[in-house]
Amino acid sequence: MTSLAQKSLLRAGLGLLLFGMAYAILNQHLLTQSILYRAAAHDYDTAISSLFSFGIQGLLLLVAVVILPKSWFTGTLIFVAISSAVNITYGQLLNDTIDLQKMAWVLTEARQAGNAASEFAIPLMIAIGKLLLAILLLWGTRRAMRQPVKDFIQARLPRKTVSSVPVILIALLPSLVWPATGFGPEAAERNVYGYLATLVTAEPPPKRRNIAVAPQNGVGTDKILWIVDESVSHEIFSEIIKPGITETAIVDYGKVASMGNCSTPANVALRSGVNVRNVDEKTDLRTSPSIWGYARKAGYETTLIDGQVSGPPQNLLLAPERKLLDNYRAMKGGLRTDFKIAQHLNGLLKSDGRKFVLVLLRGVHFQYRDHFPREDLVAGSSIMTQYKQAVSYSKKGFFDELFKDTDRSEIAVFYTSDHGQNIGPGLLPHCSTQPVEAEFSVPLLAFLPPGKIADYTPQLPTSHSASQIFPTTLQLMGYPDTYAREEYDNDLNSSTAQYVWFGRGIFPVSDGGSIDINKPDDFPGR
Structure with missing residues (x-):
């Protein structure tokens, strides 16, 4: 192996190390909860599928960081920074991962951003530091890997230069298609955009039924x-x-x-x-x-x-x-x-x-x-x-x-x-x-x-x-008493009229959709 090849290999290895560190920072809480905690709870199927999901998404980001032209690379960093900033800040403040429901809450509480900035100054500074470090590591990844990868590609193509259009499509198209597969969890560099799209296009919850009966006046435990x-x-x-x-x-x-x-x-x-x-x-x-x-x-x-x-x-x-x-x-x-x-x-x-x-x-x-x-x-x-x-x-x-x-x-x-x-x-x-x-x-x-x-x-x-x-x-x-029993279940003075339990899909995803409902004849799980 020539010294030039060794140098290229070392730069590629350094770039992979820098990228791994950046991706771990961006997805710290997501990786911990969806892989480490699931594995610790012996839910290995979920842990493995989550690891695969993050691996694919990380690879797509790595390709974009390394091979995109400079202007597109800058846009990619901005794209990554916005979504990751929400994830990192939320995780730093609340030690939790953000999801669709919490994203909706973040939007409704955006008017309190000024108060939050003064109340949680230190955690916010830490979050900003993490984000800047991750972006710097992504920039370092590109610096380390771009030339070796470029040399590798051009050495195997009949043309001396690579057209920008195919490069852009190769780097970005799989990443845009990935969320549509429904395979998750989505990584921090992209999930906020999916949540926002879902919130913007979501149908409003249906109207709640009116209560058809009135309580007796002066009756009831305080x-x-x-x-x-x-x-x-x-x-x-x-x-x-x-x-x-x-x-x-x-x-x-x-x-x-x-x-x-x-x-x-x-x-x-x-x-x-x-x-x-x-x-x-x-x-x-x-x-x-x-x-x-x-x-x-x-x-x-x-x-x-x-x-x-x-x-x-x-x-x-x-x-x-x-x-x-x-x-x-x-x-x-x-x-x-x-x-x-x-x-x-x-x-x-x-x-x-x-x-x-x-x-x-x-x-x-x-x-x-x-x-x-x-x-x-x-x-x-x-x-x-x-x-x-x-x-x-x-x-x-x-x-x-x-x-x-x-x-x-x-x-x-x-x-x-x-x-x-x-x-x-x-x-x-x-x-x-x-x-x-x-x-x-x-x-x-x-x-x-x-x-x-x-x-x-x-x-x-x-x-x-x-x-x-x-x-x-x-x-x-x-x-x-009769209304309560007939509309819902027997009261606690007698046995239940029917065992019922719900799975994760307790709400339909759209009007007229189905839910995950089980009505066993005996105590659930037997």
Whole structure:
């Protein structure tokens, strides 16, 4: 090998190294969540497909960076910088990846950019530094690789020069076609443009149905809370949490079926209410009055508290539904987030007026060792041991603080979890494509006014579903008992009329489209 060839090879190797560093910076959070976290959760199929997707997209960008003419290369850097700036800034501020829903929120909050710049000056400076470093590395990639690649191409073509038009088409056309394949996730250098296109062309959500019945005047419990934990199974709840609950005005419904083995469909179904007897693949839960609509019609102030996020609401809470919220509070705040939420709820329970509050706790989402102090982690401990430790730490003092010095005569609190956990070596804990019973198995407690306990305590063995929380809540708000049962499901005094669970596609992608709905004869996953 001649010295010139060696020099070209070294420059090409240096360029690949620089490009790899740039791509890792641009896609830091996406690569971590879609590949590393999926692999850590034993979801190897998703991790491998994501790795392949990023590999193809990275190769397309590398080709564009190296072979495009100078003016087109400058345009490519601008294209990459705009989309990547949104991803890097969002990730630096919130330690999360941006998606379509969060992109919509970013647009609605753009007027607060000045306030954000002063409030988060240091994270923004870090984000800008990362972006500039990545762009500089891409420029270095071109400097290192362009001449060796150009020499390589021209040495193998009959012409001495390469026409710009074919070069541009080779570099850009596959990249433009790639998003249309639907193979994802899309990388940071391109995804913002896809989100914007989807938002601009999307059909507005359908109109919600009117509530055809009125609650009785002067009837209804003053304070109603739904507390939805994250990734707490019934088995571990019974072992770890329940023994520490000192409140006595309580009904324990045992092992209850969630309406999804993933967080988003389970939460959407819970908020929307499901007519379990008649729901099918053409049902559009976006048209439901939702629990917020019923609460507001009954005179309740509506509040959503989310202990998992620092920004916009999650779990497909779309704009029409958000309009029904009187208050939204993101309360992500470290390992003791749930205890801080309990303190806040305690104040709400002591305040005046009718209030309906839906709470999403931080809980113990995988990886479990991230939910208790690092110094408490025992080296070599099993995943189950870490899970139990996380659940114990998460709920330490929660219920005592929640009900501290409260008048229980006008308070109804439902505690459950979004889904269960299937824990074992090599297993995906939840949201698997072939879910098992453990992924649906959740606890359900009702802390009720003393006069209501007998009304919702089953006299016979029963089989319950989270779908029954909705009609029971309507009854507690003062809506007719018969309407609540016939429109949705049996109340918690009896068994569910039909088990129902939803997959990831809980909303149709267009009017008249289908959803992912399952109606098993027995407990889901069996």
